[in-house]
Amino acid sequence: MNRRERGSPGTVSVLPLDGIPELRKDDDLGHELYEAAVRAGGLEQGDVVVVAQKAVSKVEGRxxxxxxxxxxxxxxxxxxxxxxxxxxxxxxxxxxxxxxxxxxxxxxxxxxxxxxxxxxxxxxxxxxxxxxLLPLDPDASAARLRERLVGLAGVDVGVIVSDSFGRAWRQGTTDVALGTAGIAPLRDLRGTVDAAGHELRTTQIAVADEIAGAAELVLGKASAIPAAIVRGVDVRGDGSARELVMPRERDLFR
Missing domain, CATH: 3.90.1660.10 (CofE-like domain)
Structure with missing residues:
Protein backbone atom coordinates (compact mmCIF):
# COMPACT_ATOMS: atom_id res chain seq x y z
CA MET A 1 0.00 0.00 0.00
CA ASN A 2 1.19 3.47 -0.60
CA ARG A 3 0.40 7.04 0.16
CA ARG A 4 1.58 9.58 -2.46
CA GLU A 5 3.66 7.05 -4.35
CA ARG A 6 3.62 3.30 -4.30
CA GLY A 7 5.58 2.12 -1.28
CA SER A 8 6.26 5.65 0.00
CA PRO A 9 4.84 7.12 3.22
CA GLY A 10 2.99 10.42 3.12
CA THR A 11 -0.01 12.34 4.39
CA VAL A 12 -3.52 10.98 4.25
CA SER A 13 -6.41 13.45 4.45
CA VAL A 14 -10.10 12.82 5.12
CA LEU A 15 -12.38 15.61 3.91
CA PRO A 16 -16.10 15.62 4.83
CA LEU A 17 -18.56 16.38 2.04
CA ASP A 18 -21.25 18.43 3.75
CA GLY A 19 -24.20 20.40 2.45
CA ILE A 20 -25.77 17.36 0.78
CA PRO A 21 -29.57 17.60 1.19
CA GLU A 22 -31.88 14.85 2.44
CA LEU A 23 -31.92 12.31 -0.36
CA ARG A 24 -34.92 10.67 -2.00
CA LYS A 25 -35.52 8.08 -4.70
CA ASP A 26 -34.05 8.97 -8.11
CA ASP A 27 -32.06 11.96 -6.83
CA ASP A 28 -28.78 12.50 -8.70
CA LEU A 29 -26.42 11.45 -5.93
CA GLY A 30 -23.36 11.68 -8.17
CA HIS A 31 -24.09 15.32 -8.92
CA GLU A 32 -24.69 16.07 -5.22
CA LEU A 33 -21.35 14.48 -4.36
CA TYR A 34 -19.60 16.45 -7.08
CA GLU A 35 -21.09 19.76 -5.91
CA ALA A 36 -20.11 18.98 -2.32
CA ALA A 37 -16.59 18.13 -3.49
CA VAL A 38 -16.36 21.46 -5.34
CA ARG A 39 -17.30 23.23 -2.10
CA ALA A 40 -14.51 21.27 -0.39
CA GLY A 41 -11.93 22.37 -2.96
CA GLY A 42 -12.57 19.91 -5.77
CA LEU A 43 -11.66 16.33 -6.58
CA GLU A 44 -8.08 15.35 -7.37
CA GLN A 45 -6.59 12.47 -9.32
CA GLY A 46 -6.56 9.33 -7.19
CA ASP A 47 -9.07 10.53 -4.59
CA VAL A 48 -11.41 7.94 -3.11
CA VAL A 49 -14.98 9.10 -2.47
CA VAL A 50 -16.58 7.12 0.35
CA VAL A 51 -20.39 7.22 0.40
CA ALA A 52 -22.58 5.95 3.23
CA GLN A 53 -24.77 3.05 2.16
CA LYS A 54 -27.96 4.77 3.32
CA ALA A 55 -27.43 7.62 0.87
CA VAL A 56 -27.10 5.11 -1.96
CA SER A 57 -30.06 3.01 -0.82
CA LYS A 58 -32.36 6.02 -0.55
CA VAL A 59 -31.74 7.20 -4.11
CA GLU A 60 -32.11 3.62 -5.36
CA GLY A 61 -35.48 3.26 -3.66
CA ARG A 62 -34.33 0.62 -1.19
CA LEU A 133 -32.25 -1.89 3.04
CA LEU A 134 -28.82 -2.54 1.55
CA PRO A 135 -28.36 -1.80 -2.18
CA LEU A 136 -29.13 -4.78 -4.38
CA ASP A 137 -25.63 -4.64 -5.92
CA PRO A 138 -23.27 -2.30 -4.03
CA ASP A 139 -20.43 -2.79 -6.54
CA ALA A 140 -22.73 -1.70 -9.37
CA SER A 141 -23.85 1.26 -7.26
CA ALA A 142 -20.23 2.29 -6.73
CA ALA A 143 -19.50 1.91 -10.45
CA ARG A 144 -22.41 4.16 -11.44
CA LEU A 145 -21.34 6.84 -8.97
CA ARG A 146 -17.74 6.65 -10.16
CA GLU A 147 -18.79 7.03 -13.80
CA ARG A 148 -20.85 10.11 -12.90
CA LEU A 149 -18.07 11.69 -10.82
CA VAL A 150 -15.36 11.05 -13.43
CA GLY A 151 -17.61 12.56 -16.08
CA LEU A 152 -18.29 15.68 -14.02
CA ALA A 153 -14.82 16.22 -12.51
CA GLY A 154 -12.63 14.97 -15.34
CA VAL A 155 -10.26 13.17 -12.97
CA ASP A 156 -9.86 9.50 -12.09
CA VAL A 157 -11.36 8.77 -8.69
CA GLY A 158 -12.36 5.63 -6.83
CA VAL A 159 -15.65 5.09 -5.01
CA ILE A 160 -16.50 3.03 -1.94
CA VAL A 161 -20.02 2.39 -0.68
CA SER A 162 -19.63 1.84 3.07
CA ASP A 163 -21.68 0.70 6.04
CA SER A 164 -21.12 0.10 9.75
CA PHE A 165 -20.56 -3.53 10.74
CA GLY A 166 -19.92 -5.18 14.06
CA ARG A 167 -17.04 -7.63 14.40
CA ALA A 168 -16.79 -10.97 16.12
CA TRP A 169 -14.75 -10.78 19.33
CA ARG A 170 -14.60 -6.94 19.26
CA GLN A 171 -16.84 -4.31 20.83
CA GLY A 172 -18.20 -1.49 18.71
CA THR A 173 -18.73 -1.03 15.00
CA THR A 174 -16.53 0.25 12.22
CA ASP A 175 -17.28 1.04 8.60
CA VAL A 176 -16.44 -1.49 5.91
CA ALA A 177 -16.68 -1.46 2.13
CA LEU A 178 -19.85 -2.98 0.68
CA GLY A 179 -19.12 -1.87 -2.87
CA THR A 180 -16.06 -0.55 -4.68
CA ALA A 181 -15.19 0.86 -8.09
CA GLY A 182 -11.89 2.05 -9.52
CA ILE A 183 -9.80 0.67 -6.67
CA ALA A 184 -8.09 -2.58 -5.71
CA PRO A 185 -9.92 -3.55 -2.49
CA LEU A 186 -7.28 -6.02 -1.28
CA ARG A 187 -3.51 -5.65 -1.11
CA ASP A 188 -2.04 -9.11 -1.48
CA LEU A 189 1.33 -9.46 0.26
CA ARG A 190 1.63 -13.20 -0.17
CA GLY A 191 5.04 -14.13 -1.53
CA THR A 192 6.67 -10.89 -0.40
CA VAL A 193 9.28 -10.64 2.34
CA ASP A 194 8.89 -8.71 5.62
CA ALA A 195 11.55 -6.50 7.26
CA ALA A 196 13.01 -9.53 9.05
CA GLY A 197 13.38 -11.47 5.80
CA HIS A 198 10.44 -13.82 6.39
CA GLU A 199 8.23 -14.72 3.44
CA LEU A 200 4.59 -13.73 3.97
CA ARG A 201 2.31 -16.66 3.16
CA THR A 202 -1.22 -15.52 4.08
CA THR A 203 -1.19 -11.74 4.56
CA GLN A 204 -3.80 -9.73 2.64
CA ILE A 205 -4.70 -6.17 3.68
CA ALA A 206 -8.34 -5.06 3.40
CA VAL A 207 -7.44 -1.58 2.17
CA ALA A 208 -11.01 -0.75 1.09
CA ASP A 209 -12.22 -1.44 4.63
CA GLU A 210 -9.37 0.65 6.06
CA ILE A 211 -10.37 3.58 3.85
CA ALA A 212 -14.05 3.17 4.76
CA GLY A 213 -13.12 3.16 8.46
CA ALA A 214 -11.03 6.30 8.03
CA ALA A 215 -13.88 8.10 6.27
CA GLU A 216 -16.30 7.16 9.04
CA LEU A 217 -14.33 9.39 11.40
CA VAL A 218 -15.99 12.40 9.74
CA LEU A 219 -19.30 10.71 8.91
CA GLY A 220 -21.43 8.94 11.50
CA LYS A 221 -25.11 8.46 12.13
CA ALA A 222 -25.68 11.83 13.80
CA SER A 223 -23.55 14.12 11.63
CA ALA A 224 -25.78 14.36 8.52
CA ILE A 225 -22.60 14.08 6.41
CA PRO A 226 -23.09 11.08 4.10
CA ALA A 227 -19.77 11.14 2.23
CA ALA A 228 -16.09 12.00 2.44
CA ILE A 229 -12.99 12.20 0.28
CA VAL A 230 -9.97 10.15 1.35
CA ARG A 231 -6.89 11.64 -0.27
CA GLY A 232 -3.26 10.58 -0.35
CA VAL A 233 -3.69 6.81 -0.61
CA ASP A 234 -3.07 5.41 -4.08
CA VAL A 235 -5.28 2.34 -4.43
CA ARG A 236 -6.23 2.76 -8.07
CA GLY A 237 -6.94 -0.54 -9.78
CA ASP A 238 -9.63 -3.06 -10.51
CA GLY A 239 -11.61 -5.30 -8.23
CA SER A 240 -14.84 -5.87 -6.40
CA ALA A 241 -15.86 -5.62 -2.78
CA ARG A 242 -16.97 -9.24 -3.11
CA GLU A 243 -13.28 -10.09 -2.83
CA LEU A 244 -13.48 -8.98 0.81
CA VAL A 245 -16.09 -11.61 1.70
CA MET A 246 -14.51 -14.66 3.34
CA PRO A 247 -15.07 -17.76 1.16
CA ARG A 248 -17.25 -20.28 2.93
CA GLU A 249 -14.60 -22.99 2.71
CA ARG A 250 -12.19 -20.77 4.70
CA ASP A 251 -14.73 -19.53 7.22
CA LEU A 252 -14.19 -21.19 10.61
CA PHE A 253 -17.14 -19.47 12.30
CA ARG A 254 -20.20 -20.23 10.17
Missing amino acids: VVRLADVEPSPRARELAGPDGDPRQLEAILRETLRVVRSRPPLVIAETRHGFVCASAGVDASNAPEGSLV
Whole structure:
Protein backbone atom coordinates (compact mmCIF):
# COMPACT_ATOMS: atom_id res chain seq x y z
CA MET A 1 0.00 0.00 0.00
CA ASN A 2 1.19 3.47 -0.60
CA ARG A 3 0.40 7.04 0.16
CA ARG A 4 1.58 9.58 -2.46
CA GLU A 5 3.66 7.05 -4.35
CA ARG A 6 3.62 3.30 -4.30
CA GLY A 7 5.58 2.12 -1.28
CA SER A 8 6.26 5.65 0.00
CA PRO A 9 4.84 7.12 3.22
CA GLY A 10 2.99 10.42 3.12
CA THR A 11 -0.01 12.34 4.39
CA VAL A 12 -3.52 10.98 4.25
CA SER A 13 -6.41 13.45 4.45
CA VAL A 14 -10.10 12.82 5.12
CA LEU A 15 -12.38 15.61 3.91
CA PRO A 16 -16.10 15.62 4.83
CA LEU A 17 -18.56 16.38 2.04
CA ASP A 18 -21.25 18.43 3.75
CA GLY A 19 -24.20 20.40 2.45
CA ILE A 20 -25.77 17.36 0.78
CA PRO A 21 -29.57 17.60 1.19
CA GLU A 22 -31.88 14.85 2.44
CA LEU A 23 -31.92 12.31 -0.36
CA ARG A 24 -34.92 10.67 -2.00
CA LYS A 25 -35.52 8.08 -4.70
CA ASP A 26 -34.05 8.97 -8.11
CA ASP A 27 -32.06 11.96 -6.83
CA ASP A 28 -28.78 12.50 -8.70
CA LEU A 29 -26.42 11.45 -5.93
CA GLY A 30 -23.36 11.68 -8.17
CA HIS A 31 -24.09 15.32 -8.92
CA GLU A 32 -24.69 16.07 -5.22
CA LEU A 33 -21.35 14.48 -4.36
CA TYR A 34 -19.60 16.45 -7.08
CA GLU A 35 -21.09 19.76 -5.91
CA ALA A 36 -20.11 18.98 -2.32
CA ALA A 37 -16.59 18.13 -3.49
CA VAL A 38 -16.36 21.46 -5.34
CA ARG A 39 -17.30 23.23 -2.10
CA ALA A 40 -14.51 21.27 -0.39
CA GLY A 41 -11.93 22.37 -2.96
CA GLY A 42 -12.57 19.91 -5.77
CA LEU A 43 -11.66 16.33 -6.58
CA GLU A 44 -8.08 15.35 -7.37
CA GLN A 45 -6.59 12.47 -9.32
CA GLY A 46 -6.56 9.33 -7.19
CA ASP A 47 -9.07 10.53 -4.59
CA VAL A 48 -11.41 7.94 -3.11
CA VAL A 49 -14.98 9.10 -2.47
CA VAL A 50 -16.58 7.12 0.35
CA VAL A 51 -20.39 7.22 0.40
CA ALA A 52 -22.58 5.95 3.23
CA GLN A 53 -24.77 3.05 2.16
CA LYS A 54 -27.96 4.77 3.32
CA ALA A 55 -27.43 7.62 0.87
CA VAL A 56 -27.10 5.11 -1.96
CA SER A 57 -30.06 3.01 -0.82
CA LYS A 58 -32.36 6.02 -0.55
CA VAL A 59 -31.74 7.20 -4.11
CA GLU A 60 -32.11 3.62 -5.36
CA GLY A 61 -35.48 3.26 -3.66
CA ARG A 62 -34.33 0.62 -1.19
CA VAL A 63 -36.72 1.83 1.50
CA VAL A 64 -39.74 -0.04 2.85
CA ARG A 65 -42.65 1.23 4.93
CA LEU A 66 -43.38 -0.83 8.01
CA ALA A 67 -47.10 -0.33 7.38
CA ASP A 68 -46.71 -2.34 4.14
CA VAL A 69 -45.02 -5.33 5.80
CA GLU A 70 -47.07 -8.33 6.94
CA PRO A 71 -44.99 -10.38 9.41
CA SER A 72 -44.74 -14.14 9.02
CA PRO A 73 -44.89 -16.60 11.93
CA ARG A 74 -41.08 -16.92 11.75
CA ALA A 75 -40.72 -13.14 12.01
CA ARG A 76 -42.97 -13.09 15.06
CA GLU A 77 -40.89 -15.83 16.63
CA LEU A 78 -37.61 -14.02 15.99
CA ALA A 79 -39.00 -10.70 17.22
CA GLY A 80 -39.70 -12.11 20.67
CA PRO A 81 -41.50 -9.94 23.20
CA ASP A 82 -39.35 -6.84 22.59
CA GLY A 83 -38.97 -6.63 18.80
CA ASP A 84 -41.16 -5.41 15.98
CA PRO A 85 -42.18 -8.45 13.91
CA ARG A 86 -42.60 -6.23 10.84
CA GLN A 87 -38.94 -5.25 11.05
CA LEU A 88 -37.94 -8.90 11.51
CA GLU A 89 -39.97 -9.78 8.42
CA ALA A 90 -38.08 -7.14 6.42
CA ILE A 91 -34.84 -8.65 7.71
CA LEU A 92 -35.89 -12.17 6.71
CA ARG A 93 -36.73 -11.00 3.19
CA GLU A 94 -33.13 -9.76 2.84
CA THR A 95 -31.65 -12.89 4.40
CA LEU A 96 -30.12 -15.85 2.63
CA ARG A 97 -29.52 -17.64 5.93
CA VAL A 98 -29.95 -16.87 9.62
CA VAL A 99 -26.53 -17.48 11.16
CA ARG A 100 -27.40 -16.76 14.81
CA SER A 101 -30.36 -15.29 16.63
CA ARG A 102 -31.25 -14.09 20.10
CA PRO A 103 -34.63 -12.39 19.80
CA PRO A 104 -34.91 -9.75 18.58
CA LEU A 105 -31.25 -9.79 17.41
CA VAL A 106 -30.52 -11.63 14.16
CA ILE A 107 -27.12 -12.18 12.59
CA ALA A 108 -27.78 -13.00 8.96
CA GLU A 109 -26.02 -13.83 5.73
CA THR A 110 -27.33 -11.56 3.00
CA ARG A 111 -27.70 -12.35 -0.69
CA HIS A 112 -24.41 -10.50 -1.20
CA GLY A 113 -22.60 -12.91 1.15
CA PHE A 114 -22.22 -10.35 3.96
CA VAL A 115 -22.67 -11.67 7.50
CA CYS A 116 -24.02 -8.84 9.62
CA ALA A 117 -26.63 -7.78 12.14
CA SER A 118 -30.20 -7.58 10.81
CA ALA A 119 -29.09 -8.30 7.22
CA GLY A 120 -28.16 -4.61 7.05
CA VAL A 121 -31.78 -3.51 7.53
CA ASP A 122 -31.81 -0.34 9.62
CA ALA A 123 -34.28 2.22 10.94
CA SER A 124 -31.69 4.87 11.84
CA ASN A 125 -31.67 7.88 9.51
CA ALA A 126 -34.70 6.40 7.76
CA PRO A 127 -37.96 8.22 7.07
CA GLU A 128 -40.45 7.91 9.93
CA GLY A 129 -42.04 4.46 9.96
CA SER A 130 -39.61 3.12 7.36
CA LEU A 131 -36.56 0.88 7.06
CA VAL A 132 -33.57 1.25 4.76
CA LEU A 133 -32.25 -1.89 3.04
CA LEU A 134 -28.82 -2.54 1.55
CA PRO A 135 -28.36 -1.80 -2.18
CA LEU A 136 -29.13 -4.78 -4.38
CA ASP A 137 -25.63 -4.64 -5.92
CA PRO A 138 -23.27 -2.30 -4.03
CA ASP A 139 -20.43 -2.79 -6.54
CA ALA A 140 -22.73 -1.70 -9.37
CA SER A 141 -23.85 1.26 -7.26
CA ALA A 142 -20.23 2.29 -6.73
CA ALA A 143 -19.50 1.91 -10.45
CA ARG A 144 -22.41 4.16 -11.44
CA LEU A 145 -21.34 6.84 -8.97
CA ARG A 146 -17.74 6.65 -10.16
CA GLU A 147 -18.79 7.03 -13.80
CA ARG A 148 -20.85 10.11 -12.90
CA LEU A 149 -18.07 11.69 -10.82
CA VAL A 150 -15.36 11.05 -13.43
CA GLY A 151 -17.61 12.56 -16.08
CA LEU A 152 -18.29 15.68 -14.02
CA ALA A 153 -14.82 16.22 -12.51
CA GLY A 154 -12.63 14.97 -15.34
CA VAL A 155 -10.26 13.17 -12.97
CA ASP A 156 -9.86 9.50 -12.09
CA VAL A 157 -11.36 8.77 -8.69
CA GLY A 158 -12.36 5.63 -6.83
CA VAL A 159 -15.65 5.09 -5.01
CA ILE A 160 -16.50 3.03 -1.94
CA VAL A 161 -20.02 2.39 -0.68
CA SER A 162 -19.63 1.84 3.07
CA ASP A 163 -21.68 0.70 6.04
CA SER A 164 -21.12 0.10 9.75
CA PHE A 165 -20.56 -3.53 10.74
CA GLY A 166 -19.92 -5.18 14.06
CA ARG A 167 -17.04 -7.63 14.40
CA ALA A 168 -16.79 -10.97 16.12
CA TRP A 169 -14.75 -10.78 19.33
CA ARG A 170 -14.60 -6.94 19.26
CA GLN A 171 -16.84 -4.31 20.83
CA GLY A 172 -18.20 -1.49 18.71
CA THR A 173 -18.73 -1.03 15.00
CA THR A 174 -16.53 0.25 12.22
CA ASP A 175 -17.28 1.04 8.60
CA VAL A 176 -16.44 -1.49 5.91
CA ALA A 177 -16.68 -1.46 2.13
CA LEU A 178 -19.85 -2.98 0.68
CA GLY A 179 -19.12 -1.87 -2.87
CA THR A 180 -16.06 -0.55 -4.68
CA ALA A 181 -15.19 0.86 -8.09
CA GLY A 182 -11.89 2.05 -9.52
CA ILE A 183 -9.80 0.67 -6.67
CA ALA A 184 -8.09 -2.58 -5.71
CA PRO A 185 -9.92 -3.55 -2.49
CA LEU A 186 -7.28 -6.02 -1.28
CA ARG A 187 -3.51 -5.65 -1.11
CA ASP A 188 -2.04 -9.11 -1.48
CA LEU A 189 1.33 -9.46 0.26
CA ARG A 190 1.63 -13.20 -0.17
CA GLY A 191 5.04 -14.13 -1.53
CA THR A 192 6.67 -10.89 -0.40
CA VAL A 193 9.28 -10.64 2.34
CA ASP A 194 8.89 -8.71 5.62
CA ALA A 195 11.55 -6.50 7.26
CA ALA A 196 13.01 -9.53 9.05
CA GLY A 197 13.38 -11.47 5.80
CA HIS A 198 10.44 -13.82 6.39
CA GLU A 199 8.23 -14.72 3.44
CA LEU A 200 4.59 -13.73 3.97
CA ARG A 201 2.31 -16.66 3.16
CA THR A 202 -1.22 -15.52 4.08
CA THR A 203 -1.19 -11.74 4.56
CA GLN A 204 -3.80 -9.73 2.64
CA ILE A 205 -4.70 -6.17 3.68
CA ALA A 206 -8.34 -5.06 3.40
CA VAL A 207 -7.44 -1.58 2.17
CA ALA A 208 -11.01 -0.75 1.09
CA ASP A 209 -12.22 -1.44 4.63
CA GLU A 210 -9.37 0.65 6.06
CA ILE A 211 -10.37 3.58 3.85
CA ALA A 212 -14.05 3.17 4.76
CA GLY A 213 -13.12 3.16 8.46
CA ALA A 214 -11.03 6.30 8.03
CA ALA A 215 -13.88 8.10 6.27
CA GLU A 216 -16.30 7.16 9.04
CA LEU A 217 -14.33 9.39 11.40
CA VAL A 218 -15.99 12.40 9.74
CA LEU A 219 -19.30 10.71 8.91
CA GLY A 220 -21.43 8.94 11.50
CA LYS A 221 -25.11 8.46 12.13
CA ALA A 222 -25.68 11.83 13.80
CA SER A 223 -23.55 14.12 11.63
CA ALA A 224 -25.78 14.36 8.52
CA ILE A 225 -22.60 14.08 6.41
CA PRO A 226 -23.09 11.08 4.10
CA ALA A 227 -19.77 11.14 2.23
CA ALA A 228 -16.09 12.00 2.44
CA ILE A 229 -12.99 12.20 0.28
CA VAL A 230 -9.97 10.15 1.35
CA ARG A 231 -6.89 11.64 -0.27
CA GLY A 232 -3.26 10.58 -0.35
CA VAL A 233 -3.69 6.81 -0.61
CA ASP A 234 -3.07 5.41 -4.08
CA VAL A 235 -5.28 2.34 -4.43
CA ARG A 236 -6.23 2.76 -8.07
CA GLY A 237 -6.94 -0.54 -9.78
CA ASP A 238 -9.63 -3.06 -10.51
CA GLY A 239 -11.61 -5.30 -8.23
CA SER A 240 -14.84 -5.87 -6.40
CA ALA A 241 -15.86 -5.62 -2.78
CA ARG A 242 -16.97 -9.24 -3.11
CA GLU A 243 -13.28 -10.09 -2.83
CA LEU A 244 -13.48 -8.98 0.81
CA VAL A 245 -16.09 -11.61 1.70
CA MET A 246 -14.51 -14.66 3.34
CA PRO A 247 -15.07 -17.76 1.16
CA ARG A 248 -17.25 -20.28 2.93
CA GLU A 249 -14.60 -22.99 2.71
CA ARG A 250 -12.19 -20.77 4.70
CA ASP A 251 -14.73 -19.53 7.22
CA LEU A 252 -14.19 -21.19 10.61
CA PHE A 253 -17.14 -19.47 12.30
CA ARG A 254 -20.20 -20.23 10.17
